[in-house]
Amino acid sequence: MTTVSSGTGVGPLLRRWRERRKLSQLELAMRADSSSRHISFVETGRSRPSEEMVLRLAEHLDVPVRERNALLLAAGYAPRYAETSLDDPAMESLREGIERLLQGYEPYPAVVVDGTYTVLAANRGIAMLLDGLPEHLLSPPLNAMRITLHPEGLSQRIRNLREWRGHLLAQMERQIALARSDALRELYDEVAAYPLPEPAPESAANTAADDDGLEVPAATPYFALPLQIEHDGRVLSFVSSISTFNTPMDVTVAELAIETFLPADPATVKYLQSLTP
Known part of the structure; x- marks a missing residue:
């Protein structure tokens, strides 16, 4: 012993x-x-x-x-898990697979982030939502949480910002509880301190968009908290899903997350499909 x-x-x-x-x-x-x-x-x-x-x-x-x-x-042993950059030739098959996944999900938005929400890849659906944001938020390295919650970012377009912000902060809190990450804690403190606008007179969670992009009462309750965001005079509704890799043997791969946004109502489906060439 x-x-x-x-x-x-x-x-x-x-x-x-x-x-x-x-x-x-x-x-x-x-x-x-x-x-x-x-x-x-x-x-x-x-x-x-x-x-x-x-x-x-x-x-x-x-x-x-x-x-x-x-x-x-x-414990006195060598590290078991490598931390390989996504730019490394050894990651070529992973990069190609991610790119095919993102492109295949279009016209719906999808994005890949690392453990501190730095954007590593995104498709044209995400680019559509980010169109018109100030340059200082879009300069590399892009950060998904900062872009979403910054007062000059997507937050000014999100109709149910209080609910969506609460969801994102709770998600970050769960991650901080699972891992020791000073960078993630600093990011949380930053975005949690962003000013929050006054609530709208009526919650956008109870509305949807008709064929002309006008707000109408939702026909059925959403099956998950939607992200309701304005785009080109319309209110688009999405629910998000996050995927990770099973049994990762590399630190970089272990911290990758692929977030896809599924249209939450027929009007959003129709509008996004109309943008497809």
Whole structure:
């Protein structure tokens, strides 16, 4: 049995992740096919876990891939997961697949972001929504949260901004709770501090657009919170879906998210399809 310092190393990190997940040592031990005694020894530094045990505990604690590398380093092992730039030749098939997915989703909007919402790729549906925004928001690197919630960004066009803003901030809060990310916390603090306009007299969530782009009462309730956004004199309605990669073996891939926007009413479908050559 190898003894390491109780104040440093992998033990305190694992303990913090376990407490963050609100698991007891016994619950974690049962999930990881270990014993609570061994988990206690690892956390206090009385025992150095094997590389396999570090990875097994990280998996059952749902530790993000980037942080699994940090756990391995703290335990004295080499990082297991590479962090490969999307520009690397090794990522060619991934890039091509993403591009085909985005193009295939047109005319509906779709965008790819990383773990801090930097826009890595987008299709023409997204470009349509961003048309006319000020240059300082569209200068690289674009940030999806900043573009959406900035007072000069899409927020001035979003009819149900309070509801959509609440949804986005709650989404970021969940991510911050799952991962240690100073950059994500700084972004959250920035966008949460943007001024919020006074609410509209009547919530846009109860309206839709007719064939001429005029607001009319929605015929049926939406099945999910819609993003209702003005474009060219019309109010378009979307619901969003976020996809990630299963069992990623690379930090970059683990942090990619593909967000697609599905039209939430027939008028939005008809209008977007009319734009297709």
